[in-house]
Structure formats: structure tokens, C-alpha cells
Amino acid sequence: MSRDEATLSRLLQTLSSGDYHSGDELGQRLGISRAAVWKQLQKLGELGVELESVRGKGYRLKGGLELLERDCLWAGLSDLTRARLTELDVLSVTDSTNSQAMQRAARGQSGYVCLAEQQTAGRGRRGRTWVSPFGRNLYLSVSWGFDGGAAQLEGLSLAVGVAMCQVLEAEGVKSVGLKWPNDVLWQQRKLAGVLLEMTGDPAGACQVVVGVGLNLAMPGSPALDIEQPWADLETVCAAEHCPMPGRNALAARLIDALVGLLSSYHLEGFSAWRDDWLARDAFAGRRVVISSGARTEEGIARGVDINGALMLEQAGERILCHGGELSMRAVS
Structure with a gap:
């Protein structure tokens, strides 16, 4: 991380509480001039972070922002998941978490997990763009090795959808459904999506990358670029009167669920997940x-x-x- 990137990261950490901070205070905390503070604040705007400024009070991120923290995520994982992972990567901005995971997969690395605060080229199925504003949703990819080729992966995207629903249901969300082949819905609106990519020998040792995107608190401006009915978890939890989970805690539970699924899928296949999928068929x-x-x-x-x-x-x-x-x- 460059010095400039480190400064921007510290600025985000300072503002993430949602409290007001004056320009002078920010400069003292970061060890930079007021002019340098202004430049860093402009960069937040370029990231799509919605900053509020009030004369006499300073600057704040309205509502605050829970940034992803690797140590917090690692601590939230089960012992079994931690033993199965080879690397847990938390990025600020990347092209897409799937691209990062595919690079590891091409080198044969299994058990790699990548999360990012923002994707500049987030992808859904069939080349569609996945709208990925900074710090508001979850963008997560896992690479995993299979020895039996692509035949072992039949139905995997559907099983991933079931696993995601189970995690959300454990948080108190009771009305999520599934749309074939890869969408998680709430009231017929898209809440999350799954993207699977593969590299290696289709008939032998191969690597699969499971990418998931889950809308948590979609800001208004980026939402204008979404071309289909959508929902975010903040809206869902408000409607269903259940507490909104933290980003780090929810991400850790998703990683646990995905790693557990991938670890045993070669043994049981989709047949073990079919009844649960049918029960949620929207x-x-x-x-x-x-x-x-x-x-x-x-x-x-x-x-x-x-x-x-x-x-x-x-x-x-x-x-x-x-x-x-x-x-x-x-x-x-």
C-alpha cells in the first residue's frame, strides 16, 4: 500500500463512525495539511462515498460506514474454516473479486478468499455489470479445487444460493427465495447473485471460483444503474423487523457457509441440496x-x-x- 493509499484508508477509518470531524482535526490525525485533507476528501467523492459537510461542524459519512477488516473477519470464522483456507484477502478497490480469485485459481491455489470494498468491473452472469459502490455491499469470491472435473460441479450455483439463503434466514430474514439458476430474491426483487467460473481440466483437476454479490445498503446514485428490480438487506430487515447484521460478521458467516459447501460438494453433489432449493423456489x-x-x-x-x-x-x-x-x- 502506497503512502497516499494508507492516508486515504486512515481517513476512511476516522470518518467511518459517522461523527463530524473538522478539517483541522482530520489534518492533525492524519499528519497532513488542510489542503492535503481536501484532496483526500475529493478522492472519497471519486470512490462514490457520499460525504456530508456542514459549516462549523466539518465532514461526516452520514450513517457511518463499517469497513471490512481482515483481523475481524478472521476472528469471526470457525476453526474448521480457518484450517481450510490458504489466504484471506481484503482489498479496498479492485476490478472484481472473481478476477483476483481466478488469477489464484490459474496457479492452482485452492482455499483463497477475496473480498473488496469496491469493484470497478464487477460482473454478473452473461457479461452483465454488477453495480459495486464502495463500502456498502458485499463482494466475495472463493477459489476451490476439485479433482473430478466439471461433472462434479453440476448444480453448484444453485447450492450456493441455498447456502446464502440459509445464512440470511439465520439472521432473521424469512422471505428470501431463489430464481433459477443463480439469483437470491426478496419479493421478486434481486437481493444477491452468484457467478461461477472455472479453470483447469474440465475432465480432471480443475479450480472453480464462486463469486457472490449481496446488496446490503445500496446508495441512491449507483442504484440508478441497476437495470432490474432490486432490494438491499437494509430495506429487507426494516420490512421484516429484524436487526441489520454487521458487514464483517455477515461476511464471516457467508465464508463459513461457502467453504463448508465447497469442502463436501464432491461427495454429495446437488442432490443433497435439491429439496432445500425447491422449498425456496420463487x-x-x-x-x-x-x-x-x-x-x-x-x-x-x-x-x-x-x-x-x-x-x-x-x-x-x-x-x-x-x-x-x-x-x-x-x-x-
Whole structure:
């Protein structure tokens, strides 16, 4: 970390309480001039951090900001998870956590976890942009090695969705659902998404990267770039009258859940997760359209099979739709 980056990090830590701090106070704390403080505050604006300034009081981050802290995350993990990890990386700004994890995966590193405060090129499925404002949501990727090739990974993105729902339900959120193949929903609005990428031998030793994005407290301005109905956990917890979990605590629970899932998935596969997925299927019995490029199929969603393929009913018969580049939407 450069000196300038370290100064910016210390400024964020100081402002994260949500209290007002004058320019003079910030300069004394950081050991820099008022002019240098102003430059650092401008950089926060470039990161998309919403800063409030009041004459006579100073500057603050309204509502405060819980920054991700590696030591706090590590302490929140179970002993078993800590034993299974090779590296826990917490970045301020990166292109995408999946890109970082894929670099490790290409070198054969399993058990690598990457989190970031902000992604400049966050990705969803089919090349879509994942809106990733600074310090407000969770962006998390895990690389994991499998010896049995891609066949062992069937249905994995669906199982990850189940694991995420279980973590949220343990926090008191009771009405989350799943949309095939990779979305976590609340009231038919997207709360979280899953992106899986693979490198290595499709028929032998390979590495999979599981990336998840979870909206926690989406600021107003970045939200304008989201092209579909969405929700964040702050809104969900307010509606369901449950406490909003801290970012570090929630991230640690997600890491525990994902590492536990990945550690045993080669033994049990999706069949062990299918009933839990079906219990949360937000589109069960609904008429849907499945699309891939210009090609579309319409029918009634009848859940998923033991491999995670969507069962689509057409004229009384069922066809299987496998993930890949397919997407699904309800017929309006």
C-alpha cells in the first residue's frame, strides 16, 4: 500500500463512525495539511462515498460506514474454516473479486478468499455489470479445487444460493427465495447473485471460483444503474423487523457457509441440496420464458432435477434446461 493509499484508508477509518470531524482535526490525525485533507476528501467523492459537510461542524459519512477488516473477519470464522483456507484477502478497490480469485485459481491455489470494498468491473452472469459502490455491499469470491472435473460441479450455483439463503434466514430474514439458476430474491426483487467460473481440466483437476454479490445498503446514485428490480438487506430487515447484521460478521458467516459447501460438494453433489432449493423456489408453477440469445422457450417452471437443471413443462411434457448462458423471466 502506497503512502497516499494508507492516508486515504486512515481517513476512511476516522470518518467511518459517522461523527463530524473538522478539517483541522482530520489534518492533525492524519499528519497532513488542510489542503492535503481536501484532496483526500475529493478522492472519497471519486470512490462514490457520499460525504456530508456542514459549516462549523466539518465532514461526516452520514450513517457511518463499517469497513471490512481482515483481523475481524478472521476472528469471526470457525476453526474448521480457518484450517481450510490458504489466504484471506481484503482489498479496498479492485476490478472484481472473481478476477483476483481466478488469477489464484490459474496457479492452482485452492482455499483463497477475496473480498473488496469496491469493484470497478464487477460482473454478473452473461457479461452483465454488477453495480459495486464502495463500502456498502458485499463482494466475495472463493477459489476451490476439485479433482473430478466439471461433472462434479453440476448444480453448484444453485447450492450456493441455498447456502446464502440459509445464512440470511439465520439472521432473521424469512422471505428470501431463489430464481433459477443463480439469483437470491426478496419479493421478486434481486437481493444477491452468484457467478461461477472455472479453470483447469474440465475432465480432471480443475479450480472453480464462486463469486457472490449481496446488496446490503445500496446508495441512491449507483442504484440508478441497476437495470432490474432490486432490494438491499437494509430495506429487507426494516420490512421484516429484524436487526441489520454487521458487514464483517455477515461476511464471516457467508465464508463459513461457502467453504463448508465447497469442502463436501464432491461427495454429495446437488442432490443433497435439491429439496432445500425447491422449498425456496420463487417461480414454482409460474409461466416463464427461457432465453439464450435470440432463442426462447416458454412453459411452466416445475422445479429442478437432481443435477440442477430446470424442468420446463410444455404441452404436458417436461424438458430439461441446463444453466450455462440461459436466463429466465416470468411471463408478464
